[in-house]
Amino acid sequence: xxxxxxxxxxxxxxxxxxxxxxxxxxxxxxxxxxxxxxxxxxxxxxxxxxxxxxxxxxxxxxxxxxxxxxxxxxxxxxxxxxxxxxxxxxxxxxxxxxxxxxxxxxxxxxxxxxxxxxxxxxxxxxxxxxxxxxxxxxxxxxxxxxxxxxxxxxxxxxxxxxxxxxxxxxxxxxxxxxxxxxxxxxxxxxxxxxxxxxxxxxxxxxxxxxxxxxxxxxxxxxxxxxxxxxxxxxxxxxxxxxxxxxxxxxxxxxxxxxxxxxxxxxxxxxxxxxxxxxxxxxxxxxxxxxxxxxxxxxxxxxxxxxxxxxxxxxxxxxxxxxxxxxxxxxxxxxxxxxxxxxxx
Amino acid sequence: xxxxxxxxxxxxxxxxxxxxxxxxxxxxxxxxxxxxxxxxxxxxxxxxxxxxxxxxxxxxxxxxxxxxxxxxxxxxxxxxxxxxxxxxxxxxxxxxxxxxxxxxxxxxxxxxxxxxxxxxxxxxxxxxxxxxxxxxxxxxxxxxxxxxxxxxxxxxxxxxxxxxxxxxxxxxxxxxxxxxxxxxxxxxxxxxxxxxxxxxxxxxxxxxxxxxxxxxxxxxxxxxxxxxxxxxxxxxxxxxxxxxxxxxxxxxxxxxxxxxxxxxxxxxxxxxxxxxxxxxxxxxxxxxxxxxxxxxxxxxxxxxxxxxxxxxxxxxxxxxxxxxxxxxxxxxxxxxxxxxxxxxxxxxxxxxxxxxxxxxxxxxxxxxxxxxxxxxxxxxxxxxxxxxxxxxxxxxxxxxxxxxxxxxxxxxxxxxxxxxxxxxxxxxxxxxxxxxxxxxxxxxxxxxxxxxxxxxxxxxxxxxxxxxxxxxxxxxxxxxxxxxxxxxxxxxxxxxxxxxxxxxxxxxxxxxxxxxxxxxxxxxxxxxxxxxxxxxxxxxxxxxxxxxxxxxxxxxxxxxxxxxxxxxxxxxxxxxxxxxxxxxxxxxxxxxxxxxxxxxxxxxxxxxxxxxxxxxxxxxxxxxxxx
Ligand code: HEM
Ligand SMILES: [Cu+2]
Ligand SMILES: [Cu+2]
Numbered sequence: 001x002x003x004x005x006x007x008x009x010x011x012x013x014x015x016x017x018x019x020x021x022x023x024x025x026x027x028x029x030x031x032x033x034x035x036x037x038x039x040x041x042x043x044x045x046x047x048x049x050x051x052x053x054x055x056x057x058x059x060x061x062x063x064x065x066x067x068x069x070x071x072x073x074x075x076x077x078x079x080x081x082x083x084x085x086x087x088x089x090x091x092x093x094x095x096x097x098x099x100x101x102x103x104x105x106x107x108x109x110x111x112x113x114x115x116x117x118x119x120x121x122x123x124x125x126x127x128x129x130x131x132x133x134x135x136x137x138x139x140x141x142x143x144x145x146x147x148x149x150x151x152x153x154x155x156x157x158x159x160x161x162x163x164x165x166x167x168x169x170x171x172x173x174x175x176x177x178x179x180x181x182x183x184x185x186x187x188x189x190x191x192x193x194x195x196x197x198x199x200x201x202x203x204x205x206x207x208x209x210x211x212x213x214x215x216x217x218x219x220x221x222x223x224x225x226x227x228x229x230x231x232x233x234x235x236x237x238x239x240x241x242x243x244x245x246x247x248x249x250x251x252x253x254x255x256x257x258x259x260x261x262x263x264x265x266x267x268x269x270x271x272x273x274x275x276x277x278x279x280x281x282x283x284x285x286x287x288x289x290x291x292x293x294x295x296x297x298x299x300x301x302x303x304x305x306x307x308x309x310x311x312x313x314x315x316x317x318x319x320x321x322x323x324x325x326x327x328x329x330x331x332x333x334x335x336x337x338x339x340x341x342x343x344x
Numbered sequence: 345x346x347x348x349x350x351x352x353x354x355x356x357x358x359x360x361x362x363x364x365x366x367x368x369x370x371x372x373x374x375x376x377x378x379x380x381x382x383x384x385x386x387x388x389x390x391x392x393x394x395x396x397x398x399x400x401x402x403x404x405x406x407x408x409x410x411x412x413x414x415x416x417x418x419x420x421x422x423x424x425x426x427x428x429x430x431x432x433x434x435x436x437x438x439x440x441x442x443x444x445x446x447x448x449x450x451x452x453x454x455x456x457x458x459x460x461x462x463x464x465x466x467x468x469x470x471x472x473x474x475x476x477x478x479x480x481x482x483x484x485x486x487x488x489x490x491x492x493x494x495x496x497x498x499x500x501x502x503x504x505x506x507x508x509x510x511x512x513x514x515x516x517x518x519x520x521x522x523x524x525x526x527x528x529x530x531x532x533x534x535x536x537x538x539x540x541x542x543x544x545x546x547x548x549x550x551x552x553x554x555x556x557x558x559x560x561x562x563x564x565x566x567x568x569x570x571x572x573x574x575x576x577x578x579x580x581x582x583x584x585x586x587x588x589x590x591x592x593x594x595x596x597x598x599x600x601x602x603x604x605x606x607x608x609x610x611x612x613x614x615x616x617x618x619x620x621x622x623x624x625x626x627x628x629x630x631x632x633x634x635x636x637x638x639x640x641x642x643x644x645x646x647x648x649x650x651x652x653x654x655x656x657x658x659x660x661x662x663x664x665x666x667x668x669x670x671x672x673x674x675x676x677x678x679x680x681x682x683x684x685x686x687x688x689x690x691x692x693x694x695x696x697x698x699x700x701x702x703x704x705x706x707x708x709x710x711x712x713x714x715x716x717x718x719x720x721x722x723x724x725x726x727x728x729x730x731x732x733x734x735x736x737x738x739x740x741x742x743x744x745x746x747x748x749x750x751x752x753x754x755x756x757x758x759x760x761x762x763x764x765x766x767x768x769x770x771x772x773x774x775x776x777x778x779x780x781x782x783x784x785x786x787x788x789x790x791x792x793x794x795x796x797x798x799x800x801x802x803x804x805x806x807x808x809x810x811x812x813x814x815x816x817x818x819x820x821x822x823x824x825x826x827x828x829x830x831x832x833x834x835x836x837x838x839x840x841x842x843x844x845x846x847x848x849x850x851x852x853x854x855x856x857x858x859x860x861x862x863x864x865x866x867x868x869x870x871x872x873x874x875x876x877x878x879x880x881x882x883x884x885x886x887x888x889x890x891x892x893x894x895x896x897x898x899x900x901x902x903x904x905x906x907x908x909x910x911x912x913x914x915x916x917x918x919x920x921x922x923x924x925x926x927x928x929x930x931x932x933x934x935x936x937x938x939x940x941x942x943x944x945x946x947x948x949x950x951x952x953x954x955x956x957x958x959x960x961x962x963x964x965x966x967x968x969x970x971x
Contacts, residue, residue, distance in 0.1 A: 024801060037726050045727035045804060049735070056815065063823070071827040073841065083755050090756065094746040101713060101742050108720040109735055112656070113727070119925060120658040120724040120918040129718070130665045130711065137710040141703045141749065148753035149696055155755060156692030172519065172610070191607040192614045201609065234610040235513040236622060238687070238762065242828035242841050245759045247687045251622050252512060253606025256689035281839050285762040285830040287506045288513060289520040290431045293833040 037114050046113035053106035057099065073242055076269060076280065076301065078261040079155045080245030086148055093140060159259035163225035164307075166218055168282070169200055170230075170237030170250040173291025175282060176200055177218055181211025181316055186229065191252075194233065197321060201233075204317070204324050205332055210339040213314040218282065218299040220262055221307035227259040238286035241299060243269075249286055262301045269301075319343060372483075374475030375900040379482050380461030381793060384786070386489060387453020388867065393493075394444035395860045401437045404429050406853020408835055408846075422501070431834040435504040436522050438832055440496065442507030443530070447537055448492070450640035450778045452485050455579075458643055458785050459548045459572040461793065465891035466566050468557025468908060470901045473550040477543050484540035488533045495529035503530040506832060508633065511604040511625050515596045518611035527597070531590050538583045538590075545583075548576035557890070559910035559954070564929070566889050566914045567660060570667055571646025574674045575639050581678070582635040589628035596620070623688055630681035637774045638677045642670060644781020645712060645741075648734035650914075651788050652716060654887045655731035656723030657925045659915035662715040669708035669715075676705040686754040687761050695754045702752035709745050713738065724918065724925070728885070729803025733784035736811045737777050743815075744773025747822070762832075765825025771818045783810075783866065790870075791884050795896045796877030798869050806865040813859030820848050888914045888928045909958065911951060912944075 075084050112120075167178040167186050178200055180186040187202055187209020194201035202209050220226045230239050232250035239258070240247045248258040270278045280299035284292055302310065318324050318336055325336045373379060400419075403410060411427035422433040460478065464471055472478045495502040504522030505514040509530065517524040552565075552573045565573075595601040596617075604625045605617035653660040660666060682690065682698040716738045725731065747769040750756050760766060790798045829842045836842035883892040890910070894902050908930040916927040921939035932955060933940055934948045 021799075021802070041800070041804065042727050045732060046725070048808065052812070060819070067823060070844065071823040073826075073828055080759075083759060086753065087750065087756050087759070090750050090753065094749055098742065098746055101717065102739060104717050105720070105735065105738055105742075108717065108723075109725060109727075112720060112723045112725050114724050118724055120656060121722040122659060122917075122919050123661065123718070123722065124659040124915065125662050125664065129714075130662050133714040134707060134711055138704075138707050141706055144749065145699055145703045145753060148755045149699060151755035152692065152696060152699065155758070156695070191609045194609045194614060234608055235516070235519050236510055240762075240828075240830065242759070247758050247761055249688045251689050252608050253618070254621065254623065254689055277840065279840060281841055283830055283839055283842075286510075287435065287832040289435070289504075292435070293431070293830075293835055294838045296838055 037116070042114050046110045049106045049109040053102060056102075074264075074269060074273065075243065075245060076262055076264045077244040077246065078263055079151065080243075080260075081263075082151050083155075083245050086144075086151060089147075090144055093144065155260075159227040159257070160225045163227040163259050164220060165227050165229060166220065167200075167229045167231070168218070168239055168250070168297075169233055170239070170284065170288070170295070171199075171233040172235065172289050173284075173295050175237075175239070175284075175295060175297045177215045177297070178202070179213050179215055179311070179314065180208070181213055181311075181314075183208060183211060187212050191233065198317075198324060202317060204336070205328055207332070207335060210318060210336050211316050211343075213316045214320075215314065218297060219307065219310050220299065220301055221304040222262050222265045222268075222301050224304055224307075225259055225261050227257060230256045230258065235288050236286045237284045237288050237295065240283045240285040241280065242283070243280050244299070247285060265301045265303060266299075267302075316340075316343065372479060374471070374479045376460045376464050376472045376475070376478060377793070377898065377900075377902075379478050380457050380459075382482050383452055383456030383460060383485070384793075386486065387449050387457060387782075388870070390444050390448040390453065390489065391863075392867070394441050394449055395863065397437045397441040397444070399857055399860050400429070401434055401441070402853040402856045404434060404834065406850045406856075408837070429834075432504060432521055433501055434834045435506070435520070435832065436501040436526070439504050439506055439509070439522070440492075440502050443492070443503075445775065446507060446636065446640065447534070448485075448489065450775070450782070451541065451579075451636070452537070454640060454643050454778055454782045454785075455572065455575055456482070456485065456544060457782075458568070458647060458789075459544065459576065461789065462568055462891065463548055463551050463572055464555070465792070465894065465898075465902060466569050466889050467552060467555065467560050468890050468903075468910065469551060469555035470903075470907070472547045473555060474547055478547050481540045481543035481547065484536045484543065488536035488540060491529050491533040491536065495526050495533070498526050498529070500524050500526060502526040508626075508629055509593075510629075511593060511596060511622055512608055512610075515593060515605060516608070516610060516615075523597075531594055531597075534590055535587065538587045541579050541583050545576040545579045548572055549580065552576075557907045557910055558958075560929075564910055564913045566646075567649035567663070567666055567670075568643075568646040570670060571642045571649075574670050575642045578635045578642075578674055578677060579639050582632040582639075585628055586632035589625055589632070592628075593625065623685070623690055626685050626688055627682065627690075630684045631678075633684065634681040635677045637770070638673055640778040641774055641781075642673065644737060644778040644784075645670070647781045647785040647788070648716070648737050650889070651730045651734045651784055652719050652738075653915050653917060654788075654885050655726045655728055655734075656719055657726070657917045658719055658723040659913075659917055660715070661718040661721075662711075663913070663915065665711055666715055669711045672708040673705060676701065676708070680705055680752075683752055683754075683757075686757045692754075699752060699754045703749070706745065706749060706752065709741075713742055713745070727804075728787065729798070729800060729807055730784045730788035732804065732807040732811075733780045733787065736807065736814075737780040737784065739811075740772045740776040740780065740814065743819075744769055744771070744777065748773060759828070760825060762830055763825040764821045764829045764831060767831055768818050768821035768825055771821070772814075776814050776818065780810075786866070786870065788885065789891075790873065790877075791880035792891050792894075794874050794877070795880055796873050796875075797880050797884065798873040798877060802865055802869045806862060806869070809862035809865070810859060813855055813862060816855035817852055817859060820852050824848060883928075886924075886926045888916060888926055890929055893928065893930055906962070909954070 075081055165180045165184055169176045176199060185208045188206040189201045190203055191201050193203055230248050230250045232252045237250040238247060239250060244260055246258055246260055248256050270276055282297040284295035319340050325333055412423050412429055413427040416423045422430045500521040502522055503509060503526045504520050513519050514523050514527055552569060592603040596603050596605055602617035602620035604620045604622050606620040607618060608615045649660050680698060680702045682694055683702040686695045751760055751769055787798055787803055824845055829836055893908050910929045911932045912929055914929050918925045919927060919939040922936060927936060933944050933951055
């Protein structure tokens with residue numbers, strides 16, 4: 001019933017619009033206004049351009065200022081401070097150009113609307129101007145790029161020797177985390193070794209893997225360099241830790257890496273934001289299938305002492321599941337067993 | 345010599361003109377004007393489909409709790425029992441939306457329409473160099489469309505790996521259902537599409553080089569033609585690379601090769617492929633992908649240059665600078681592709697190189713903007729719908745171009761890559777800008793296409809809804825992107841950093857629906873005016889270019905008699921001394937002594953000789969025809 005009423009309403013509305021449209025068209029033909037150029041409609045459009053400029057500017061500034069704390073994510077890594085700074089410097093430069101060019105665009109639109117008594121000025125070129133506005137953007141951009149390049153070079157430089165290594169492996173649809181243990185060296189892996197008990201394909205015939213341990217969260221120390229070794233098991237994924245300003249694709253068959261220095265512990269950040277629930281998070285930013293939107297992991301940043309304590313409390317893979325070494329040749333197996341016993 | 349050739353063609357032409365049946369006239373036409381219209385109508389069809397898909401996934405993002413039961417008649421099982429959209433289908437929608445908009449609407453619908461329609465008309469040619477190849481170009485596009493459209497209805501859905509279809513996701517059916525038959529059809533459709541683009545492009549290039557009328561030197565080409573010409577060159581050089589990328593993907597998918605696949609464990613088994621590189625595909629794809637963004641953008645810039653000059657009643661400012669910057673963009677567009685891959689795991693040193701190259705390409709883009717602004721300065725502006733859309737284009741081009749400076753800076757791109765900031769960037773600079781160019785072109789050349797006028801008032805309403813709407817949709821995405829919201833997410837509530845802005849996303853979705861609904865105005869205006877619009881006059885915008893010297897309904901062959909000769913550049917608007925505020929390209933300099941500039945006076949003598957020569961040929965022809 002309602003459907004029918006709505007349908008009738010819509011039909012009526014459309015026919016009214018239709019009639020207005022026809023009458024308007026007929027009147028304009030009768031008045032011959034289609035021949036004139038400096039019509040009211042031309043003026044109205046010119047005014048609307050100014051309205052758009054002013055309204056748009058007000059909206060933009062109002063919302064940008066009001067929402068600043070919402071869209072400006074807190075930053076918690078050393079390089080993040082630098083890239084944020086670059087971001088806001090670029091924002092200032094481009095924001096200025098943005099407003100300036102739009103003022104010119106819409107103001108010219110309004111100011112030079114058609115006038116029957118006037119004539120446009122014949123002004124086909126001016127090489128000096130062209131050179132100026134080629135060089136000025138070129139110089140500004142060079143400065144911006146150059147500072148960006150220096151930051152990029154530092155960020156992508158090899159990690160310090162003593163960086164804490166964490167392996168992050170993406171698969172559909174989660175991340176697996178592996179720590180290298182006391183030796184800070186991850187054991188080898190091979191995707192052909194992956195099975196139900198060894199989801200990362202760790203090669204336990206490599207002695208470096210004896211002390212490797214899994215974790216449910218990425219736990220890292222504040223103020224010390226951390227190196228993420230990133231890989232993928234099935235399709236592309238991308239590790240994105242927004243508060244760390246960190247992103248790196250996980251590529252099957254091609255390990256990647258990203259190192260950084262966290263600057264605030266989770267507890268400090270909670271206090272700063274006044275939010276007891278706050279967690280640093282890892283998300284996936286390379287489309288990887290159905291569960292792409294739900295590949296969440298938590299990063300917990302702690303004080304260095306707490307970190308060392310945490311590491312010493314973790315159980316290695318082979319401690320958790322001694323079956324993992326059951327197929328090893330006897331000499332290696334012995335070594336592994338010694339390792340298990342030692343850490344008990 | 346050239347003139348003689350053309351006129352003999354002309355004679356032939358008169359003989360077969362009358363045999364056009366319905367099929368050869370409207371379907372298998374070799375007339376560039378009809379082919380242009382075919383591209384346009386197909387493009388409109390695709391724009392509606394692509395727009396509709398985006399509305400569906402915007403519903404999901406803006407109103408996640410909404411019951412989408414009412415879409416079941418269209419999407420069937422993709423709406424689950426609780427009225428929710430399936431996440432796999434969400435990805436398929438996003439993928440199809442991107443593919444359709446980038447390739448079918450803004451490449452075929454824009455270049456296909458206007459290169460076809462305008463190149464012969466504006467350079468003074470009877471038709472394209474090869475009418476037959478041109479027809480093939482449309483029919484390959486049509487075939488591609490049919491295949492892509494079919495893939496929408498597959499049981500397992502169309503391709504779903506994003507419009508860039510990165511392997512391994514797109515190579516392995518185990519990874520996502522869309523990588524089965526849907527992806528196969530995607531690849532076949534794109535192959536046909538590439539064939540269509542190449543056939544079209546070769547034709548545009550040859551036509552511009554070889555078939556310009558007498559006096560139409562390169563320096564006198566309207567900027568529209570320059571842009572179509574350069575676009576065709578970009579396409580010709582980059583589409584084959586996409587083809588090879590797709591071909592290798594086909595091999596990986598169907599014949600067990602490992603170009604892109606390596607060390608993969610999926611669905612409980614380790615695949616045998618080793619040694620491939622997923623990043624290789626990205627390099628190949630973006631080698632087309634970045635030039636592609638200029639393939640959709642340059643024609644729009646060309647179209648606006650023409651429209652802004654005409655409706656400002658002023659020469660375009662810095663014609664030479666405009667051409668040079670387009671040339672610069674053409675060349676540079678081939679050396680910036682890896683800025684899409686800063687965090688793909690490629691060597692960071694490459695990242696540095698591509699950061700420098702990328703920021704160089706921003707310079708010619710800036711020059712173009714300043715030239716547009718100066719063209720408006722002290723003009724006498726008529727706000728036709730086409731003009732408004734052109735001004736709108738300049739605005740969105742600025743907005744979107746500036747955010748490119750953030751993204752081109754690899755240090756900043758670490759955070760912004762694959763977030764909504766990128767979505768905002770390319771929807772403004774490429775999506776909206778070229779869409780505005782397309783619409784502006786339709787409003788401007790409609791009288792030439794159909795001999796009737798579109799309704800101005802409706803055009804104005806359409807512009808304001810679209811312009812405000814586009815900003816309401818894409819501007820807020822910057823905030824969402826700065827906040828770190830990733831792209832291609834079915835929902836953001838899984839993460840606490842992105843579990844906000846539900847209100848803003850709702851706003852964006854509502855704005856998107858209104859903007860999409862607003863497009864019905866132009867669809868109506870277009871089809872209604874085609875049959876019932878006011879009759880157009882021969883040169884409704886008082887424009888200088890050659891297409892307005894043809895009859896109201898030009899036949900195949902465009903000009904009934906001789907092809908007009910060109911004596912001047914196309915931008916003699918408001919020239920001091922001349923009575924009218926425009927002097928068409930066909931008016932000899934010798935006929936306008938009152939407005940000639942000093943250096944043009946010298947050309948007058950030269951011109952007189954040419955005219956004399958032409959007169960002789962005319963006489964000769966006439967006597968030939970009589971005998
Ligand atoms: C002028 C016309 C331009 C067009 C048509 C255009 C188009 C695009 C498109 C489609 C993307 C999306 C890629 C994706 O799927 O992720 C994109 C991203 C990008 N654009 Fe532009 N762009 C233009 C200008 C610029 C400028 C002037 C710059 C730099 C100065 C720039 C830098 C970038 C960068 C670096 C990305 C990659 C961002 C990322 O993926 O994180 N673009 N652009
Ligand atoms: Cu993902
Ligand atoms: Cu690009």
